[in-house]
Amino acid sequence: MNSAAADxxxxxxxxxTKTFGSFRAVDDLTFEVRPGRVTGFLGPNGAGKTTTLRMLLGLIRPTAGEALIGGHHYADLQHPLQVVGAALEATGFHPGRSGRDHLRVLAATHAIPDARVDELLELVGIPAAARKRAGxxxxxxxxxxxxxxxxxxxxxxxLLDEPANGLDPEGIRWMRGFxxxxxxxQGKTVLVSSHLLGEVEQTVEDVVIIANGHLVREGTMDELHGDPAVLxxxxxxxxxxxALARAGIASAPEDQPxxxxxxxxxxxxxxxxxxAVGLxxxxxxxxxxxxxxxxLELTESPEHRNRNLEVTSTTPAGAAPAPTGARHTDIPPPTGADAPVPAQEENR
Known part of the structure; x- marks a missing residue:
């Protein structure tokens, strides 16, 4: 690990932990994300990933426990834009504002020069679209x-939530390398939530898997792959x-003859x-x-089976069923103390 990552x-x-009434979206979740590494944050729909990311950003207040960035709550960061950047959804833009103007407005809130805006438009590959309406x-x-x-x-x-959604194969490869x-x-800490498991496997060094708000598995990709073996x-x-046994190498028959x-x-x-034995x-x-x-083995086991697939057995008596075709999210619409904190647009 380079010195930047170490520090x-x-x-x-x-x-x-986060509960919404009787619904426990996140339940006693504990994990670490290390600097200088890309960590995949995985789980079925409704596992609690988005709720966790929103609690990290101070957009939702935890029921218990804490979510810290560099040892601090997000609300206590003096210069949050210099500490954490987040892309939780790709819809937080004024449809009539150009992409460049959107970034310039955000930059102005932290006295960031327009030159940085133009640099980033080049870096992410959309300079030609900079003056087009984001809508x-x-x-x-x-x-x-x-x-x-x-x-x-x-x-x-x-903190990136499904960053490869909508990208073509070339864009996905670029995102992976980036x-x-x-x-x-650069030693940055990157936490990425994604459903593209094949892409995640090629990108991340560490993995955190949750189901029904619980931690199911955490470790490096090498640890998750298990002990080395060949067929x-x-x-x-x-x-x-x-012959292999004589050479000190253990083996066992496979199903294939x-x-x-x-x-x-x-x-x-x-x-x-x-x-050596002529085979x-x-x-x-x-x-x-x-x-x-x-x-799939971890999240489909009986103790971690997705609760959202069992609506019939878990819906309280008299409760209205979810509308047909409704898009599932981890949480109900936030209200009151759980509503998004103002002035968080820079983290969209």
Missing amino acids: GTGVSVRGL DYSMGMRQRLGLAAALLGDPQVL MRHLARE VRTTDAPTLAA GSLRVLTGDLARVGDVAL PVHELRPLRTDLERLF
Whole structure:
């Protein structure tokens, strides 16, 4: 880890809980997000991801616990735009205002020069659209404008909710590389929520998985993939297994005829052992638990099954059913103390 990352600003969620009446959106959630790394924040719809991010930004008041950025609550940050940038949705723009003017208004609230606005429009790849009305932007362009807004103050922490939505394959690849650059080269703390599990697997170093407001799994991608193993297929698996055992390498039969699961990450060594006993190798490849498979195993287990799929059994007697076609969110519309705090537009 570079020195910038070692001295960077992290995110701490400690015993975080949020209830809305009898509904517990987030339940005693605890995890850490380290500087200099990209962390994936995953969970089914309604798991509590958006609620957690909003509590980090002071947009929702926790029922219990705390959500800290660099050891501080968001409301206590003297210069929030320089500490944390967030893109939680791609709709926080005045439709009649140009993309450039949107950023200039936000920049003016923190005395950030217009030169920074133009720099970011170039960086996120929409300089040609800068003077067009934001209401005419495509979803991908709105995502890029939202990212530019989050980066205005050159913050140490980035909170991104579904940043690849609406991007084409080239844009997704650019986003992946950009997040890695911000974390690895600039030491920033990047927390990204996404449903694109294959893309997350190629992007993040750490993963936090939640379901029904609870922490289900936390760790590095290497830890989640489990111990290294390879699959080898040959004409005489028992003979190869015996040869591998003599070389100090454990193995076990796989379902496919002639195949072994070998507990090593060294493909060359497995091939050398097969060659030494005169056996052909028809297949030799790494084996690991991919993120999508692990995610589904964890979130579809009985204790973590998505409560939103069981509306019939959990809806209180006499309660009106959800409207057909309604878009699900983690939380009910905020009111009173839970309504968005004013002057938070820079974090949209």
